[in-house]
Amino acid sequence: MNSRVYGYVRVSTKEQNEDRQMDALEAFPVEPKYIYMDKLSGKNFDRPQYQKLLKKLKGGDVIVIKSIDRLGRNYEEILNQWRKITKEKSADIVVLDMPLLDTRKSTGDLTGTFIAELVLQILSYVAQTERENILQRQREGIAAAKRRGVQFGRPRKPIPAQFWQLKKEWEAHNISSREAARQLSIAQDTFLRWVHGK
DSSP states (O other): OOOOEEEEEEESSSSSOOHHHHHHHHHTTOOGGGEEEEEOOSSOOOOHHHHHHHHHOOTTOEEEESSGGGSOSSHHHHHHHHHIIIIISOOEEEETTOTTOBOOOTTSSSHHHHHHHHHHHHHHHHHHHHHHHHHHHHHHHHHHHHHTTOOOSSOOOOOOTHHHHHHHHHHTTSSOHHHHHHHHTSOHHHHHHHHTTO
16 A cells, blocks of 8 residues: 655644645645644643544654644653654654654665654753753752842731731630731731741
8 A cells, every 4th residue: 555645733822823834744745635733722732633643644654744843842742752653653754844854764774764863862852951951040040049138939928016916816715817817908828827927
């Protein structure tokens, strides 16, 4: 049976325009009837059209995408999808924005697959390292700011003078914490936090 060339398009919201991806796939060429498209938010990655495409995919078929991030939200997910397509399905992937990410075997050996896997691993490593560097810089920035006396979070509410009398009444069980908080115009939790010195 002849292998088939499929295209996959993903746009993250209903407003985002898919024309750029569609034009690139049709120029490859991928026949419009073999292009699958999901329109969904970045949070929701349950991609029905992508799942439908995976079910149809057979060994020797090709999936064409405009850019690597169409496969997943992060490199771990991209690597998982890549393995699913190339190893489990024995299909090929062509990423139009990155010519090195093309697993089609032009010379009948594994060179195409090998180079693509290598590039993907490097991209994955770079992305992961950058994520770790960002987190490290954030931690260092927060620590440095704290050393300079910068306070994080909302500023503490000043305790009004009336609180101390209400605290005594509350401790003597003459008033509820809710009533005390109401008189101070604060939340009950805040009153109890002040009572316990937090």
